[in-house]
Amino acid sequence: MQIHTLDKAAIINELGFGTGINHAVHEGRRADFALILSMFSNDVRDNTPVEKVDDIDTTxxxxxxxxxxxxxxxxxxxxxxxxxxxxxxxxxxxxxxxxxxxxxxxxxxxxxxxxxxxxxxxxxxxxxxxxxxxxxxxEKEPKELMPIDLYNQLIKAQRTFQIQTQA
Structure with a gap:
């Protein structure tokens, strides 16, 4: 039961704990301090206030x-x-x-x-x-360049023509 309540608490930073983290530091309770820090959100976007900025058309x-x-x-x-x-x-x-x-x-x-x-x-x-x-x-359109494998295409066409004439 307590695990689900901690998940729903949405603890993002130290403001959600009030003075608990402060007391843990001053009293030297390392375990409590480590536990509190581990419950913070590790997503930077949670810590940063984000406002929607309207994109102004300045063309x-x-x-x-x-x-x-x-x-x-x-x-x-x-x-x-x-x-x-x-x-x-x-x-x-x-x-x-x-x-x-x-x-x-x-x-x-x-x-x-x-x-x-x-x-x-x-x-x-x-x-x-x-x-x-x-x-x-x-000229508006650029000339079409010769393909790089033109020689291979010519040989292939010649071989297919030879095969078709023999068959």
Missing amino acids: EQALRKRFELQSPQPLRSDQSSYDISAQQACLFHSSGLPSAKLSHYLTPDALTYLPEDTHGLPEEVYHNLSGHQRRAMG
């Missing part, structure tokens, strides 16, 4: 949505960048610098205008490549 997209910010200024140009820059240039010539700045703050223009279809290379470097290198850069 850039979530923060922009929360603070009602628009999309960031693009780093590279695309086809829409040319229309935006033409509109800002027109506003600059018709209404001056404050109007062009306001337009830029509302719809930011790209930071750099790089040539298109050069696979991220500067134009002079891309045009200095050979036609084979440009074609290789334009």
